[in-house]
Amino acid sequence: MKKFCALLLIVLMLATAMPVALAENTTTLTTTVPDATYTLNIPADQEIAFGAESTEIGTLTVTDASGFAVGKNLAVTLTYGDFASDVIETTIPMMLNCKYKGRLSNGDAIYEDKDMPTGSILVFKGNNEGSVDLPLKDGTNSFRLNSMYVKIESTDWGKALGGDYASVITFTAEVVKGE
């Protein structure tokens, strides 16, 4: 009986001591990275006047962004084709153009623009507030996206037969890892 009692005591001591021993030697850290969510605001549509070589169509913004971080960006690819019609043979080539806004040292606004052929990508860089910033021109300088334009060469207007034409721009957004 004595042997049994000793064995019982040892087992109970081990069983009660084990959690303390394990807890002291192990620290488990856990975290959850939420999926990023956002609202992409794209230009709806725009009637382009005949002969206009440059027409503002609005801009591209991101609101209600959450779950982003420095190095976690939103890339938006611009895809479009020529103005075309179901019943007319000719098409009208177009080019998207982005206007970027910067500031001079005296605070005055200054603008630069850049043509964006189909397939071009605008990057909204993630910031440390969980949101994203407006795209920078060439991704480097201090000029930020301000507005977008459709450019059509006057000679291309001249080649188009009469009729109604349309072009749809598709914006493809993807959360990407930054460089």
Next chain:
Amino acid sequence: MRKTTKTEKALIAIVLLLSISLISAVVLLLKPAERQTVRLNPTPVPQVEKNPASIAVPGYEGLQLKADQLEQEISLRNPEQNDCYFIIELVLEDGTLLWQSERIDPGEVSAPIVLLQPLEAGTYPNAVLSYSCFRLDDHSPLNGANTKLTLRVK
């Protein structure tokens, strides 16, 4: 050698049970918590001013779906500030159409997603939510948007 009595046998059994229970409790307590998931809120956004010059398109880095069943619990919304209706498609990277919504008016949410085919458990990167946007009056197409996302099927 002395024979073990019935009382001793019972005590041994109790001690063994207590030990197993204690060890199980320790293992369970030290097990890392399961990954939490972010659920989409299907509640429409509060009323806001319409902006006919712009279309607001919701985007997600990932969505979680249920494995091996068609009916899902996720609904997608058309923000209230929009002046157009959506038809949304969910497409896998290889072009397989998983779901097409009904017409979703501004401020409304789709019916819960019912897939065209069940998915096995796993991760499906580069799926696409394709938003086609149409005028409310004459149903003519407007600019559209695609949002790439990862489907996590469990």
